[in-house]
Amino acid sequence: MRRVLVLGIGNRFRSDDGVGPAVVDRLRALGIPAEERSGEGAELIDAWQGHDTVIVVDACRSDAAPGTVLRIDAAAEPLPAGLFHYSSHLFGLAEAVETARALGRLPRRLIVFGIEGAAFGFGDSLSPAVETAAGEVVRRVAAEVRASGP
Numbered sequence: 001m002r003r004v005l006v007l008g009i010g011n012r013f014r015s016d017d018g019v020g021p022a023v024v025d026r027l028r029a030l031g032i033p034a035e036e037r038s039g040e041g042a043e044l045i046d047a048w049q050g051h052d053t054v055i056v057v058d059a060c061r062s063d064a065a066p067g068t069v070l071r072i073d074a075a076a077e078p079l080p081a082g083l084f085h086y087s088s089h090l091f092g093l094a095e096a097v098e099t100a101r102a103l104g105r106l107p108r109r110l111i112v113f114g115i116e117g118a119a120f121g122f123g124d125s126l127s128p129a130v131e132t133a134a135g136e137v138v139r140r141v142a143a144e145v146r147a148s149g150p
Contacts, residue, residue, distance in 0.1 A: 004148045005051040005107075006034035006141060007044070009058040009093060016059050016066075016117030016130045019137075023057045023113075026138045032145055041096035045105055053109040053148050055141055058093055059117040059130070060084050066118035067129030069136055075110040083114060111144060113137050 006027060008020030020036070027034040037043060039058065048054040060070065060083045072079060078101075079094045091099075093112070100106045115137060118127040126134060 003051065004053045004055065004145050005048055006032065006055045006145065007037050007047060007057070008034060009037050009039035009044075009056060011038070013122060013124055015119040015121055015123040015125065016115075016127055017120050018124065019059045019115045019117065019126055019130050019134050020057045022126060022134050023137050023141065026134065027141060030138070030142060032142055034141075039092050041091035041093070041099065044093065044096040045100045048100075048107050048110070049105065051107050053111070053144075054107045055111045055113070055144055056093065057113045057115070057137055057141065058084055059120075060114035061117060061120075064116045065129070066116050066127060067133040068116040069133050069140075070112075070114040070116075071140070072112045072114065073110070074112045075106050075108065079112060109148075113141065 008024035010017045010020035012018040024034040084093045
């Protein structure tokens with residue numbers, strides 16, 4: 001069983017929705033294994049099987065300021081309703097978490113970092129606030145991976 005899996009969810013060509021893949025790129029540059037995923041729910045449930053700890057990074061939308069970073073212990077509590085529902089996937093992250101919980105298929109630890117996005121239209125760059133937040137999340141994810149041990 002692998003101990004830690006880091007997943008970055010998003011679409012690199014939808015502006016701030018690409019923050020998950022951007023974080024994956026930066027973690028890999030630091031030598032931390034991470035995987036990019038589209039965010040389709042069934043794919044996520046399959047991906048985190050066999051892992052003790054899963055850390056997911058995704059863009060979110062709420063009434064917070066762009067670049068706001070949320071850390072949610074999704075193994076202990078449901079993801080807030082509507083936070084990750086802007087996705088084009090009908091069965092996305094929030095639905096995957098709750099389906100896996102109902103089926104007893106959640107990893108022991110499931111940490112979700114949500115980064116409040118500003119722009120979700122076509123484009124391949126992050127807004128300034130989300131770019132800054134991505135750097136913060138890279139530091140926080142790296143610390144969580146190191147704390148989880150080898």
